[in-house]
Amino acid sequence: MRGLFSTLFFSSCFMFSARTLRLPLNRRDSGAPTQLNGQAGANLLITNTQNAQYTTQITLGGQNFTVLMDTGSSDLWVGGFQKPQIQYTNTTDISVNLTYAIGSASGLVDFAAFTLGGYHVPSQAFLNVNQSQDMPGNIQTGLDGYFGLSFSRLSSINVALQRAWGNDTTVGRTALSNIFAQNPSIRNFITFLLGRSGDLDDVTNGVFTISEYADGYGNVEKAPKLSRFPPQVPQWNTLLDAMHVNGEAYPWKSTVPSLLLPNVNVTVPQGKAVALLDSGFTLPQLPADAVNFIYGKIPGAISFAGSWVVPCNSSVNLTFTFGGQEYPVHPLDLTIPSAQVFADGKNRTVCVNSYQAGNTSANLVDLILGQGFLRNTYASFDFGDKDANGTITVEPFIQLMSTESANEVQADFMKSRSEALSQLPPEATPDEIKAELAAESAGQNPSGPVPSANSQGSAAEKEADVSGDVANGAPAKSLLAGGKDSDASELLDKVDKFGPVIVGLLAGNILIGFLLCVLGVILVIRRGRKVSPTRTINPSYAPVATKGVDTEDVEYRD
Numbered sequence: 001m002r003g004l005f006s007t008l009f010f011s012s013c014f015m016f017s018a019r020t021l022r023l024p025l026n027r028r029d030s031g032a033p034t035q036l037n038g039q040a041g042a043n044l045l046i047t048n049t050q051n052a053q054y055t056t057q058i059t060l061g062g063q064n065f066t067v068l069m070d071t072g073s074s075d076l077w078v079g080g081f082q083k084p085q086i087q088y089t090n091t092t093d094i095s096v097n098l099t100y101a102i103g104s105a106s107g108l109v110d111f112a113a114f115t116l117g118g119y120h121v122p123s124q125a126f127l128n129v130n131q132s133q134d135m136p137g138n139i140q141t142g143l144d145g146y147f148g149l150s151f152s153r154l155s156s157i158n159v160a161l162q163r164a165w166g167n168d169t170t171v172g173r174t175a176l177s178n179i180f181a182q183n184p185s186i187r188n189f190i191t192f193l194l195g196r197s198g199d200l201d202d203v204t205n206g207v208f209t210i211s212e213y214a215d216g217y218g219n220v221e222k223a224p225k226l227s228r229f230p231p232q233v234p235q236w237n238t239l240l241d242a243m244h245v246n247g248e249a250y251p252w253k254s255t256v257p258s259l260l261l262p263n264v265n266v267t268v269p270q271g272k273a274v275a276l277l278d279s280g281f282t283l284p285q286l287p288a289d290a291v292n293f294i295y296g297k298i299p300g301a302i303s304f305a306g307s308w309v310v311p312c313n314s315s316v317n318l319t320f321t322f323g324g325q326e327y328p329v330h331p332l333d334l335t336i337p338s339a340q341v342f343a344d345g346k347n348r349t350v351c352v353n354s355y356q357a358g359n360t361s362a363n364l365v366d367l368i369l370g371q372g373f374l375r376n377t378y379a380s381f382d383f384g385d386k387d388a389n390g391t392i393t394v395e396p397f398i399q400l401m402s403t404e405s406a407n408e409v410q411a412d413f414m415k416s417r418s419e420a421l422s423q424l425p426p427e428a429t430p431d432e433i434k435a436e437l438a439a440e441s442a443g444q445n446p447s448g449p450v451p452s453a454n455s456q457g458s459a460a461e462k463e464a465d466v467s468g469d470v471a472n473g474a475p476a477k478s479l480l481a482g483g484k485d486s487d488a489s490e491l492l493d494k495v496d497k498f499g500p501v502i503v504g505l506l507a508g509n510i511l512i513g514f515l516l517c518v519l520g521v522i523l524v525i526r527r528g529r530k531v532s533p534t535r536t537i538n539p540s541y542a543p544v545a546t547k548g549v550d551t552e553d554v555e556y557r558d
Contacts, residue, residue: 046206048195052282061086061112067147070280071236071381074155076175077105077127078145088112089123096127096160103134109157114175121178125157125171149190151234152177186211189382192279194375217378220401224323228396229274230266236381237365238398240275241321250293254366273366277398281370285358294318295353300430304437310335312351312427313417317406328406331413333372339425342436347425350433378403
């Protein structure tokens with residue numbers, strides 16, 4: 001019998017429908033995208049594939065590539081699947097291996113002309129991948145590579161080139177670093193507005209900008225400035241003040257070690273947590289207790305082997321607080337609906353949790369807030385500033401702006417989800433789901449307990465009913481078991497489990513197996529100098545309800 005969770009996540013991962021976004025943009029499911037007027041870097045096409053990956057087109061060495069955009073990593077790589085001939089500006093015999101939570105990509109560092117929108121870098125370092133393992137999601141979705149948007153100090157390419165050619169070399173800087181260095185009149189920040197395809201939405205809005213704010217979202221500049229924490233770690237980490245579910249606060253107890261790195265002592269304030277804001281992670285990763293805290297409050301939710309099956313029309317009011325400001329999460333981002341064939345041969349619809357339990361402690365954070373959170377915000381990532389002498393004048397920071405209020409998202413959820421369910425098979429009843437899961441459990445461990453429903457919607461059910469291997473004490477599979485690049489520095493060795501970072505829909509049943517659609521991304525930037533006033537651009541869309549190179553010979557510094 002094909003397992004319910006296995007089937008569910010297989011369908012969710014590989015049955016994609018293309019959603020294109022451009023800056024500015026109107027996203028349509030069919031027809032050629034309209035070319036719109038804009039500034040030099042504004043006409044950037046972004047494709048949203050079923051809320052699972054956000055990609056864009058770049059040109060490298062005269063060839064076009066589709067790359068996944070990720071604030072959780074810093075390297076640029078292409079190839080490995082169906083690589084066309086690239087026109088190189090330089091080649092090397094320096095090898096780099098990038099290891100992901102599932103899969104890896106390796107090759108040689110080469111150089112080629114790079115174009116992103118209206119921006120051009122004459123000779124950009126990138127990883128020319130000639131071998132990859134266990135990354136079928138790339139082939140399935142036509143992904144050619146990864147494009148990181150984090151700090152240059154996290155870049156394995158940069159570290160490898162500095163080790164080979166000396167610490168003073170600047171040729172390994174990230175593509176964004178080079179863009180800012182070549183355009184000293186613009187400020188060194190980027191912004192995201194990730195589109196949501198919704199269940200049946202026909203139009204999805206989305207924006208990616210460099211040194212500009214999207215029209216109507218300029219007030220993000222007035223939002224609290226969320227400092228990078230810890231400041232020594234080159235990731236988009238920041239402090240989370242609180243997480244509330246239906247108004248009740250989750251009691252955070254940070255697991256980030258006090259001795260984070262050599263000579264780096266960290267004290268996370270009591271009651272707070274360290275969060276990574278990662279546009280390359282599809283499903284947010286939280287401690288298991290936090291996941292149970294969220295879904296245990298939904299009446300009728302069923303806990304099984306560390307995952308949750310949730311009534312499709314039910315949800316909770318989930319908010320995250322940063323800098324004293326609450327950011328509500330749209331209920332559409334809390335569950336994944338899918339039509340499944342049950343053991344009796346009948347089609348039924350089930351919904352499972354999209355906020356997943358993951359072991360993030362090895363990655364120097366308490367939780368990863370990926371696309372399932374970022375879709376609810378307009379996010380600005382500012383790389384800070386340095387003067388001409390390399391002295392830091394502005395530390396890196398993040399600013400967030402909610403796109404909808406808590407009341408708006410709840411109302412929109414009921415309408416959107418009900419409409420979606422009307423196009424799907426009948427929703428499975430709790431008894432049918434329990435029977436199906438019990439049958440799967442019996443196949444693994446006939447003496448295992450039957451999964452139970454959370455009929456009272458109480459947060460007290462943190463001891464989820466489990467069976468089989470987990471009930472017998474076997475450890476849960478880590479969702480973040482990434483390796484490290486042998487060419488990285490001591491700092492990078494600690495951090496590179498995150499870059500390249502995962503982007504994929506994850507399976508939810510340890511007994512049946514976690515299925516991950518892995519896609520990653522790599523690139524970022526930071527610069528320092530006098531800047532011109534920030535512009536606001538006017539994207540033509542209708543809102544839908546719903547790693548651094550410190551050198552002495554260049555002005556730009558990361």
